[in-house]
Amino acid sequence: VLSIQVKCYHEIITIGYRVYHSYDLPWFRSLSWYFLLCVNYFFYGETVADYFVTFVQRREQLQFLIRYHRFISFALYLTGFCMFVLSLVKKHYRLQFYMFAWTHVTLLITVTQSHLVIQNLFEGMIWFLVPISSVICNDIAAYVFGFFFGRTPLIKLSPKKTWEGFIGGFFSTVVFGFIFSYFLAQHQYFVCPVEYNSETNRFVTECEPSELFQLKKYSMPPLFQAVLGWETVNMYPFQMHSIALSTFASLIGPFGGFFASGFKRAFKIKDFADTIPGHGGIMDRFDCQYLMATFVHVYITSFIRGPNPSKLLKQLLILQPEQQLSVYKTLKSHLIEKGVLQPSLR
Amino acid sequence: PTSDDTPEVLNRALSNLSSRWKNWWVRGILTLAMITFFFIIIYLGPMVLMTIVMCVQIKCFHEIITIGYNVYHSYDLPWFRTLSWYFLLCVNYFFYGETVTDYFFTLVQREEPLRILSKYHRFISFALYLTGFCMFVLSLVKKHYRLQFYMFGWTHVTLLIVVTQSHLIIHNLFEGMIWFIVPISCVICNDIMAYMFGFFFGRTPLIKLSPKKTWEGFIGGFFATVLFGLLLSYVMSGYRCFTCPVEFNNDTNSFTVDCEPSELFQLQEYNIPSVLQSVVGWKTVRMYPFQIHSIALSTFASLIGPFGGFFASGFKRAFKIKDFANTIPGHGGIMDRFDCQYLMATFVNVYIASFIRGPNPSKLIQQFLTLRPDQQLHIFNTLKAHLVDKGVL
Numbered sequence: 001v002l003s004i005q006v007k008c009y010h011e012i013i014t015i016g017y018r019v020y021h022s023y024d025l026p027w028f029r030s031l032s033w034y035f036l037l038c039v040n041y042f043f044y045g046e047t048v049a050d051y052f053v054t055f056v057q058r059r060e061q062l063q064f065l066i067r068y069h070r071f072i073s074f075a076l077y078l079t080g081f082c083m084f085v086l087s088l089v090k091k092h093y094r095l096q097f098y099m100f101a102w103t104h105v106t107l108l109i110t111v112t113q114s115h116l117v118i119q120n121l122f123e124g125m126i127w128f129l130v131p132i133s134s135v136i137c138n139d140i141a142a143y144v145f146g147f148f149f150g151r152t153p154l155i156k157l158s159p160k161k162t163w164e165g166f167i168g169g170f171f172s173t174v175v176f177g178f179i180f181s182y183f184l185a186q187h188q189y190f191v192c193p194v195e196y197n198s199e200t201n202r203f204v205t206e207c208e209p210s211e212l213f214q215l216k217k218y219s220m221p222p223l224f225q226a227v228l229g230w231e232t233v234n235m236y237p238f239q240m241h242s243i244a245l246s247t248f249a250s251l252i253g254p255f256g257g258f259f260a261s262g263f264k265r266a267f268k269i270k271d272f273a274d275t276i277p278g279h280g281g282i283m284d285r286f287d288c289q290y291l292m293a294t295f296v297h298v299y300i301t302s303f304i305r306g307p308n309p310s311k312l313l314k315q316l317l318i319l320q321p322e323q324q325l326s327v328y329k330t331l332k333s334h335l336i337e338k339g340v341l342q343p344s345l346r
Numbered sequence: 347p348t349s350d351d352t353p354e355v356l357n358r359a360l361s362n363l364s365s366r367w368k369n370w371w372v373r374g375i376l377t378l379a380m381i382t383f384f385f386i387i388i389y390l391g392p393m394v395l396m397t398i399v400m401c402v403q404i405k406c407f408h409e410i411i412t413i414g415y416n417v418y419h420s421y422d423l424p425w426f427r428t429l430s431w432y433f434l435l436c437v438n439y440f441f442y443g444e445t446v447t448d449y450f451f452t453l454v455q456r457e458e459p460l461r462i463l464s465k466y467h468r469f470i471s472f473a474l475y476l477t478g479f480c481m482f483v484l485s486l487v488k489k490h491y492r493l494q495f496y497m498f499g500w501t502h503v504t505l506l507i508v509v510t511q512s513h514l515i516i517h518n519l520f521e522g523m524i525w526f527i528v529p530i531s532c533v534i535c536n537d538i539m540a541y542m543f544g545f546f547f548g549r550t551p552l553i554k555l556s557p558k559k560t561w562e563g564f565i566g567g568f569f570a571t572v573l574f575g576l577l578l579s580y581v582m583s584g585y586r587c588f589t590c591p592v593e594f595n596n597d598t599n600s601f602t603v604d605c606e607p608s609e610l611f612q613l614q615e616y617n618i619p620s621v622l623q624s625v626v627g628w629k630t631v632r633m634y635p636f637q638i639h640s641i642a643l644s645t646f647a648s649l650i651g652p653f654g655g656f657f658a659s660g661f662k663r664a665f666k667i668k669d670f671a672n673t674i675p676g677h678g679g680i681m682d683r684f685d686c687q688y689l690m691a692t693f694v695n696v697y698i699a700s701f702i703r704g705p706n707p708s709k710l711i712q713q714f715l716t717l718r719p720d721q722q723l724h725i726f727n728t729l730k731a732h733l734v735d736k737g738v739l
Contacts, residue, residue, distance in 0.1 A: 071700040074692065078650060081689075085656045088555060093664035101503045108502065157486060252476060258483045266491035291479075294472065302469040312713055313725050319710075321738045328733060330711055331726050340719045341726070 001121075002040075005114035008286060009036055009106055011273045016102040019267050020095050027087040028096065032103045034080050039107050042073035043115040051122060052196050113290045116297040123300055125205070126190040130181055130242055131296045134249035135288050137176045142169030142254075158261045161254070170250035177246035178239050185213045185236040212238045212304070241304070248295050253288045260287035377538070380683070388527060392592045392601045395526070396516055400438075403512035406684060407434055407504055409671045414500040417665050418493050425485040426494065430501045432478050437505050440471035441513040449520060450594050511688045514695040521698055523603070524588040528579055528640055529694045532647035533686045535574045540567030540652075556659045559652070568648035575644035576637050583611045583634040610636045610702070639702075646693050651686040658685035 013032050049066045065072065088096055121128040146165025154161040184190045192207040215234045225231060264270065316327065335341035387398050411430050447464045463470065486494055519526040544563025552559040582588045590605040613632045623629060662668065714722060733739035 068700050070696050074696045078689070081657075082650070082653050085555070085653050085660065086553075088656075088660045090554070093660055097661060097664045101499060104506065105499045105502055108506070155484075156488070157483070252480070255480050255483050258486075259479070262483065262486045262491055263495060266495045291476070298468050298472045302466050312710060312717075313728055315710055316725070316729055317732060321733075321736065324729065324733060325738055327711060328726075328729055328739070331714060331722070331729070334715065335722060335726060338719065340723055 001114050001117055005110050008110045012106045013103065015267060015269060016099060020098055025092060025095060025099065028099050031080060031084055035103055035107060038073065038076045038080060039111045041076065043111065045069045045073065047118065109290060113293045117293045120296050120300065122194045124191050124193050126184045127296060127300065129184060130177060131245050131249065131292050132289060133180060134173050134177045134246045135253050135292050138169045138173040138250045138253060141172035142166060145169055155258060157258045173250045174243055174246040177242040181239045181242040182236065185238050245296065249292055253292055256288045256291040392519060395519060399512050399515055403508055406508045410504045411501065413665060413667060414497060418496055423490060423494060426497055429478060429482055433501055433505060436471065436474045436478060437509045439474065441509065443467045443471065445516060507688060511691045515691045518694050518698065520592045522589050522591050524582050525694060525698060528575060529643050529647065529690050530687060531578055532571050532575050532644045533651050533690050536567045536571040536648045536651060539570035540564060543567055553656060555656050571648045572641055572644040575640040579637045579640040580634065583636050643694065647690055651690055654686045654689040
């Protein structure tokens, strides 16, 4: 994911250079890579702190870096900002500002979303595999339906897309997502959150599968009953969520593709780069994925999981002792009220 | 030359002065007017301050977007004005929603519609943003692709600068009005002091971008601002209304600033280093710990804050504009006054988060209550073991 992010960033920045004929601007290449490094440092620092809590606790230097992480990241960014201001050259002001803005927008698109992809991955590999596969399936299915049945054009931006392809792709992707989730949901390897085991110093994916991944009986609505002849069906609740993910991949994901098409027309380029023969650059393959990554992340935080318990614990442990004590008392009374904790006799 | 918007009243009063002194007087009077306005809104309290921050943010956004239109001659692009304001609304909705949930927790839990909006806040904000994104894609017109993408990029960078930082200012405000007033005052003081020192002693130019700035002004402004910060903090730390976090009181449905002042705002004895002892003659001095922090804030305001100003100067030269707008006579637009403030707001927020406060305990409790019972028990037991270990329990 990191390599793809770096490559996408490089492709978009290179386009910016060519558009503005600014390949010879002093400092600018170094500054662009420096900003990429800063933003990645910030995001990876936040991720590492969350998922590698025990690993970090053991090492003193890492502790210091984590505690003042935001300040250090901000200081690094500011250094880049000041270097930019000092690098402004009389005749090239406008170009330099354009490249500065271009860099920032590119960072916003590529880096934030690659980190959301990684966060989704840690939630469970199924949250990484199913969305990406749905987008790929939608691409292929829409192309195939368009090839065989396509007649009505969809949007002026992409003359090759058709309504038949769009709708056919939608239904195929929902069915595909449904079936694919069924198979993946059976394996702990895909379903469990990725955790870092401090003893073996490796990642493990082993757990009690959550409710989402346990077969449940669903009653079929009478409409389907008549068609299929079954009264109930055994499904994983996750398959319901996969319908939402596939729907997004088919209906909204293509807008990411249209955006990239518009971008290529605006800047009169055929492909983002020539990395993959016949397909163009890495960005060409990943343009639809970006919206998907953000959607999956927002979906997970809104509908699936609550806050991460270990992150909460970590924050509790850095409070002041008096605050910890008052929090402890509040929690204790709450748990006793709920009957989870038995009141102590002492 | 003075701006064309100088009010008639001032023009008549100053008509018999030479042009250079007239400019001085106009700037001076407006400076005093702005400072007075600043004091008035502080007096009026947190609610008014939040509203003012919001208005300043909207005006700055409008100014920068208008410059974009002028640069790209794209004032007639279909939809674009609507889309820019729509994105501004979306991002503000997202940020205000996060703030409201944090600080108005009990109010939100009581009202059913607010509770649902708050629970699915991120999803709703994302859906709103996506709608705007799709509208943008659908609005792309054949001959204007490049212009439309430029304006899209311009809008997003402007949002990044203007909206995120105005929300950081509001977060600082909620931490305690002193965290809002001292940084802003230090930047203003640095502006004025650097100008004064430059006017009287300035000889060595500082940077080609801003030919009027001098090293003498820069260094003089630095020392003056640190001193000013120390004095202002000393005066303000004595008052609860400035040092206490702003809280929303559910019973009275209004903001209150009442609390036990934290350690930062309690006088402590400090030993003066021997170097200064011989100079000043005292062995110890009573200071608020906050004053030490104010040195860090003033230093940032004087050394790094001006880079925000140079950035804005470079921007104005790049796009061949004299001022961001003509809102304030003699001073230009709102952005002209606030260009140095933006870096400051982010710095104060990062500073507070890193060095002053830990996470907010009530927010943690609120997150705790949404966990499953077995997770809650696990955390409770770990916390208990930790407290016993430390001897607190």
